[in-house]
Amino acid sequence: MKGVKVKKISKVVRLIAATTAVAVVLVGCTSSSEEPATDTTATSGTVRVLMEGVPDTDIVSGLLAEFNAEYPNVKIEIETASYDQMRDKYVASFTAAEPTYDLAILDNPWVGDFAKAGFVKPLDNLIASTNGYDYEDFTAPLRAIGEADGQIYGVPFYNYALGLIYRSDLVSVEPTTLDELAATAKSLTTAGRAGIAMQPQKGYKAFEEWGNYLFAAGGTLYTDGKVKLTTPEARKALQTYIAMYKSSAPKNSLNWGFDDALRSVSSDKSVMMVSYNWMLPTLNNPEGDSGALAGKFKLATMPGGKQVLGSWHWAIPSNSSASDAAWAFVSWISSKAGEVKRVTAGGAPTRTSVFNDPTATAKDPNYFTTISKILSNAEPLCQGSNCDEMINAVGTELNAAFAGKKSVDDALRAAEDQANKIQAD
Amino acid sequence: MYEGVQMSLRLRLMLPLVVVFSASVGYPLLHAFYLSLTNYKITSRGDTKIVWLQQYIATLQDPNYWSSLRVTAVFVILAVFIEFWLGLFVALALQKQRKIKDLTRSFLLAPMFVTPIAIGLMFRFILNQQLGVIPTFLAKFGLAYDFFGPGKALFTIVLIDVWQWTPFMVLLLLAGLEGLSKSPFEAAKIDGASALFTFRKITLPMLMPVISVAILIRSLDAMKIFEYVFAITRGGPAIETMTIQYYTYQTGIQFYRLGLASAMSYLMLIIVMIIAVILFRRVEATRKNQ
Numbered sequence: 001m002k003g004v005k006v007k008k009i010s011k012v013v014r015l016i017a018a019t020t021a022v023a024v025v026l027v028g029c030t031s032s033s034e035e036p037a038t039d040t041t042a043t044s045g046t047v048r049v050l051m052e053g054v055p056d057t058d059i060v061s062g063l064l065a066e067f068n069a070e071y072p073n074v075k076i077e078i079e080t081a082s083y084d085q086m087r088d089k090y091v092a093s094f095t096a097a098e099p100t101y102d103l104a105i106l107d108n109p110w111v112g113d114f115a116k117a118g119f120v121k122p123l124d125n126l127i128a129s130t131n132g133y134d135y136e137d138f139t140a141p142l143r144a145i146g147e148a149d150g151q152i153y154g155v156p157f158y159n160y161a162l163g164l165i166y167r168s169d170l171v172s173v174e175p176t177t178l179d180e181l182a183a184t185a186k187s188l189t190t191a192g193r194a195g196i197a198m199q200p201q202k203g204y205k206a207f208e209e210w211g212n213y214l215f216a217a218g219g220t221l222y223t224d225g226k227v228k229l230t231t232p233e234a235r236k237a238l239q240t241y242i243a244m245y246k247s248s249a250p251k252n253s254l255n256w257g258f259d260d261a262l263r264s265v266s267s268d269k270s271v272m273m274v275s276y277n278w279m280l281p282t283l284n285n286p287e288g289d290s291g292a293l294a295g296k297f298k299l300a301t302m303p304g305g306k307q308v309l310g311s312w313h314w315a316i317p318s319n320s321s322a323s324d325a326a327w328a329f330v331s332w333i334s335s336k337a338g339e340v341k342r343v344t345a346g347g348a349p350t351r352t353s354v355f356n357d358p359t360a361t362a363k364d365p366n367y368f369t370t371i372s373k374i375l376s377n378a379e380p381l382c383q384g385s386n387c388d389e390m391i392n393a394v395g396t397e398l399n400a401a402f403a404g405k406k407s408v409d410d411a412l413r414a415a416e417d418q419a420n421k422i423q424a425d
Numbered sequence: 426m427y428e429g430v431q432m433s434l435r436l437r438l439m440l441p442l443v444v445v446f447s448a449s450v451g452y453p454l455l456h457a458f459y460l461s462l463t464n465y466k467i468t469s470r471g472d473t474k475i476v477w478l479q480q481y482i483a484t485l486q487d488p489n490y491w492s493s494l495r496v497t498a499v500f501v502i503l504a505v506f507i508e509f510w511l512g513l514f515v516a517l518a519l520q521k522q523r524k525i526k527d528l529t530r531s532f533l534l535a536p537m538f539v540t541p542i543a544i545g546l547m548f549r550f551i552l553n554q555q556l557g558v559i560p561t562f563l564a565k566f567g568l569a570y571d572f573f574g575p576g577k578a579l580f581t582i583v584l585i586d587v588w589q590w591t592p593f594m595v596l597l598l599l600a601g602l603e604g605l606s607k608s609p610f611e612a613a614k615i616d617g618a619s620a621l622f623t624f625r626k627i628t629l630p631m632l633m634p635v636i637s638v639a640i641l642i643r644s645l646d647a648m649k650i651f652e653y654v655f656a657i658t659r660g661g662p663a664i665e666t667m668t669i670q671y672y673t674y675q676t677g678i679q680f681y682r683l684g685l686a687s688a689m690s691y692l693m694l695i696i697v698m699i700i701a702v703i704l705f706r707r708v709e710a711t712r713k714n715q
Contacts, residue, residue, distance in 0.1 A: 088678060091467060113681070117468035202661030252554050252571030254662055255578075263555050385468075389680040400663035403575040 044073035045325030049103040050089055053080040056158045056312075059347045060333060066341065067332050074325045083107075087388075090317075094119035099319045103326040106154050106313045108145045108380050109387035115148035116385050120315040121323070122151040130331045137336060137351045139375040146313045154313025155334050156350035158278075158342075161309045161378045162212055163370065164300045165265065165280060166272040167293070174300040178216040181303050182240050185248035188271045195248035197261035197270035198241075200402040205257045207395035208308055211381055212274050213237040215306040222383060227390070227419035229412045238401055238408045245402060254403055265297075266290045274302065276310075277371050278348045281364075299370045301377070309378035311350070349375070386422045393418040461687035468681045480688035490689060492664055493672040494696075500579060500668060501647040504586040505640060511587065512594025512639075517628075519595065520602045530599075537592045545656025548585050575662045582653050582666055590646070594639055601635030602628070637708040644704070648697060669693055 051057040057080060064076055079101075081089060087110060093100040094114070106114060114120050127135050135143070138156050146154035164174070164181070170188060175181040185195030199205045211221065217240070219233030228234075250256075250264055262279060264270040266289045283290050283297040290297070301307060314330040316323050332338050339351045343360040349371060354360050361368040382390050394415040401411035461480055465473045484490050515533070522529060536544070551557050552572040563570060572581045609631070613623045629636075651670040654660060660667035660675070673693070677686025 091681075095467070113468045117470050119468075202659055202663065250554070251569055252560075252574060254571065254575065255573040255658065256554075260553075260555060267555075269555075386680070392675070392679070396661070396663060399661055403662040405575060405663045405665075 040071045040328070041073055043071055043325055043328045045102075045322035046075045046077060047102045047322050047326045047329055048077045048079065048100065049105070049326075050079050050081055050086060050093075050101050051105055052083050052086060052312075056347050059342055059345045062345060063333065063338075063341055067329060070332065071325075071328055074328055076329055090114075091119075094317055094319065096319070099317055099321060101317060102320040102322040103329065104315045104317055105157055106315045108309075108311050108313070109382055109391055111146060111154055111313060111315075112148050112383070112385040112387055114315070115151070115153040118318055120153050121318045121320075122153060123155060123316065123327075124152050126316075126327050126331070127152060127155070130327075133331055133335060134353075137353050139350065139352055141309050141375065141378045141380075142311050142350050145309070145311050145380055146315075154315040155330060157312040157314050157334065158348035159309065159311045159350055159375060160276045160278070160348065161311075161371075161374045162208070162274055162302070162307045163277045163374050164272060164302055165275050165283065165297055166300065167265075167296050168298040169296045170271050171298075175303045177303050178213060178237070178240055181216065182244050182248070185244055185272060189248045193268065194250040194264065194270040195272065196244060197256070197264040197273040198245055198249040198253060199256050199258060199261050199274075200241075200245060200249075200254050200399060201257040202255075202399040203392045203395040205395065206398045206402065207381055207391050208310070209274050210237065210241055210398050211308040212302045213241050215308070215379070216302050216304040218304065221379065221381065227394075227416055227423070229394075229416040229419070230409075234412050235408055238398070238412060242402060242408070254399075263289070266293065268293060277374055280367055281346065299367060301370065301373050305373070306377045306379065307374055309375075309380050311380075382423075384423055386425060390419045390422045393422055457687045457690060460684050461691050463684045465684040465687075466681045467683060473684075476684070480685050481692065483685060484688045484692055489664060489667065489672060490669075493667045493669045496579065496665070496667055497648060497650065497669045500583060500586075500650055501644055503580070503583045504590070504647050505643050507583070507587045508591045508594045508643060509636070509640060512591050513598050513636075515591070515595045516598035516602055517624075519599055533595060534592045536589045537596075539589070541589065541652035542656055544585065544589050545653040548581075548653070549657045552581065573658055573662070575665065578658050578662060578666045582650070582658070585653050586647065586650070590643065594643065597635060597639040597642075598632070601632050601639075604635075605631050633711045634708065637704065637711050641701070641704040641708060645697065645701060648693075 051060070057078065061078055067076065068074070087107070090101065090104055104120065106120070127133055135152070135155070142156040142159060146152055146156060166174070171184060175184045188195040199209045214221065214234055214237040217233040217237040219231055219237060221227060250270060253260065258275065261270070261273045261275060265273050266283055277299055280297055280299045282288055284294050286294040288294060314334060316326050316330070320326055333342065334350070336351060336353055339349070339354050340357050340360045343349045343354050349355065349360070349368070355368050355372040397406065397411045397415035397418065400406040401408055406414070462475055462477055463473050464476045464480070519526070519530065552559055554560050554571070560570070571577060605628070609627050610623065613627055649670055650668045651674065654666050654668055654671045658666040660671055673686050673689045676689060677683050
């Protein structure tokens, strides 16, 4: 009898113990889904990354101490290079038996080719298994750039969407159509100052700037998956661009790129320019090159509201020897909290949530409102593979039209033919 | 027996050269030839197929390839022509110089020792419309000239090459002038020949072997024009300064099409070899005639 009682008590104890154990496990699971309880000290490794020598890289470098406070066993080694060197260095590393870099940043034209070549690995599983990462919070156009064949190969690092930068003391009403932009530029042109500093340099710059004119004229780059440039909108955009170059741009500026236009605007030689949105703080910096003009510059969306989008994405090479540590860093710097830190330090935003963060937007709320509009309606120059070649071919044809070497129709036809041939290859 | 031993020694002495040459030149050449027969792209892993002469046919049908060949030819002809006559003029002047010869020659040769990419970057800023010293100087007189504009960029690149490589011509031609026998000149002077007559009938013919070599070396070197284009124009405006080397670089490195770029390089190699053989024969013929 006593034995039966003891057995019964023992059964009850085991039942309670088992229930408690299940409850503890369940509680543990619940807590981990709400708050990441990852042991950050367990992740270790040295992550070598090549980055462009630009302010956004300096901002990332400045946040490494905070990252290491959370991940003390992950060492980030940043090597900087000029843009021209980066892609070749990455390709050499991706194809080597022993990689030079464990983490990469990809310019938007590279994503399709590198994904197709298997140089970078899909991040879908890593994103899904990272609690609270909220990938959908990145703006939709930026997300699209990092995706190829239905998989995510890059998460946004910073944007370089374009917009219209103008002198608020000289331009009273922001142009809302392409014709208004042309008329404003012409009316502001004087003997000593151009209405708009343009960037017709052969290749990427020509296409990048003209793409904004195409969108402002109501055109698109792709129709049914093919590049379509023999349209009335494209013709109007190119005719307007050429007319504006002749009437309102600085003389002899056919070879001008981004830095030339910036110098012209900051030195009071031009009133407006189509440029990267994050140039505004640089121009308005009282200690910068603008001198007394600092504070007089404003940013607007392109007439029509749509603009060309560029971006850099974080990606993990397939042959990375420290992919866990690399993702630890990427998921930290591109998390919602990391984005706030980066944007507060002056970095270009990529997440929707950051526009509602009072800390990040405190310096100039109007500027962030405009960037929010820009990022919600922007499109890259190229989708798919062979983007560098396609952009260069179109940019060369456009430059030929700017230089008067080809007619508008011939240049657009040649650009369309070459672009589709290159992308089909 | 003796001859056999000597042959064996010759072969053994040649062996290091053959090994080094095979490794450093032979292997890359053979590999490039193999690539030229494939559709190899850096970004198409494991997808490479032998396409035989397809890349060569594609190159020959590419209007941009022919255009870049034409641009390169115009550049070489103009640059070498100006460098030769300017170099000869300077060499003749230096030959007469008696004082501070070493200092003058050191200064004159300085551009040659600077790497071409640095020269390209230097001129990019010197001729920049906003920052450049030359456009600023011209502006003081109300003049404006777009050095890299349509119809002008290639000639600007030619002038940059002339600035850097005329000293090379001076160096060779001066050495040639100083090595000429004095007696024909003394005889001409006694006979009352004019300076122009002496130059045309004695100096130039006697200097011809050196001139041929100088033009040969400079022409082959000028065909490699890449750095100025890369640093300044990137082939623009449109494709006005797209030289063959830059076009091949773009195709192979920038656009990953190594198979096609190898075919372009091989076709260029054939063209260069034909030109080199013609010029070498000319040099040889000139030497024999003397």
